[in-house]
Amino acid sequence: MSSAPVEMSVHTKKAWPASLVAVLLAVLALVAVAFVYVAMWALPGVLVDGDAYNLPNGQPDHAAAQDAYNSVRVPIGVTTAAFLAAAAAAxxxxxxxxxxxxxxxxxxxxxxxxxxxxxxxxxxxxxxRFLDAAKQLGDGAASVRLAGVLSMARLADDWEDQRQSCVDVLTAYYRMPLDREDVAERQVRRLTLDEILRRLTIGSSPSWSECHLDLSGALIEGLRHPGPVRITSMVMESATISGFSFLDQVFLDGAIHLDGATIGExxxxxxxxxxxASIWMADVTVVPSARLHVGIWRSDSTDRDTPRPGFVHVNMNDLEVLQWGKATISLWGCFSHERFLYGNSVSIAGGELRLIAREGEVAAGAVQLPELKTTGSGRVLVNASLEENVRAELDTSTAHVLVLDSEDLGTADHDPRKPIFV
Structure with missing residues (x-):
């Protein structure tokens, strides 16, 4: 595929034609001859008075006059020669x-x-290369599609100006409907996700951390990265996250969208x-016996530098935890702004919601869960560090349990800053 030539703004001086140089040299030679004539012949006649050199009988003394002319010409000649030499050198x-x-x-x-x-x-x-890789992704053979994934990923590494376009092709391919019975295609999809996650690792070069990753509506299998990773924008809206999945040590600069997602295991x-940074989990469903765990670390300096106090950074509107399912939200560090975590109409339908505050301070109003409801055997577990904060949200119809801070509220709880797999 051809592309338009790149316009260059380089302007150079042109060499003079040989004929012009010859004419210029001839003119300079004539000027030099005229200058020599004036200096050696015309100027001495002005400087020397010939009438002053006469014999006693009144006749002109030509020899004496000539000597006078010569005595003037010598220094003039030397000066003229030096001037011409300097001019020629210049x-x-x-x-x-x-x-x-x-x-x-x-x-x-x-x-x-x-x-x-x-x-x-x-x-x-x-x-x-882009056209070839795209053609491979549309091939009927899984092995060719796998080669297309690798080709497109390597092209994204090499083509910084169009890296986002290449990533968009890979994520669009990943979002396509998937037949769970097609084992070969599931392997291709898993490789696609691995190639993306690998380039989000901090220290990877080149890095895709600045890219927008749209996995909305996809069946996401094999979402596993021990970290550290840096993410600017990842969308998993209405996706189904299947199997044992985790993203650990995530450094989030932008937003992760899980709205409408289903946690399958x-x-x-x-x-x-x-x-x-923000995490959006509105309308997330934790299916029966599934587990959702979101741990957040926020430093004191980050808390102070928050540009929009009152802005919801973690949205849990209409989160639903079904029978025997568990959702754990653990807050580590400083949370002084109102409505940092907000969830309207959270429903615990036979499952369990764990709210944990660790190593820091969660100010009053930072966590707001209006119309939180439990049904069946559903319950809310809150540790003492957070209980004062959410007490107003837990009415008499909400089954909740207060757990002492000394107790290990969630055996699966981890410090978001530290690696789990060492």
């Missing part, structure tokens, strides 16, 4: 400097043209949240 230096400048700029133009051709060739090669996310 002209030579100027001509040489101009020649060097023209040569340098001509070389710069050649290099610019070479770079333009190289960039055009590289652009054509990258576009060709187990999903853990331990995140260090930046000042403007």
């Amino acid at each position: 002209a030579g230096v100027w001509m040489n400097a101009r020649t060097v400048a023209v040569s340098r700029e001509s070389l710069a133009q050649v290099r610019a043209n070479d770079e333009e051709r190289r960039q055009q060739w590289r652009s054509e090669q990258l576009h060709s 187990s999903f853990r996310m331990l995140a260090t949240m930046g000042p403007d």
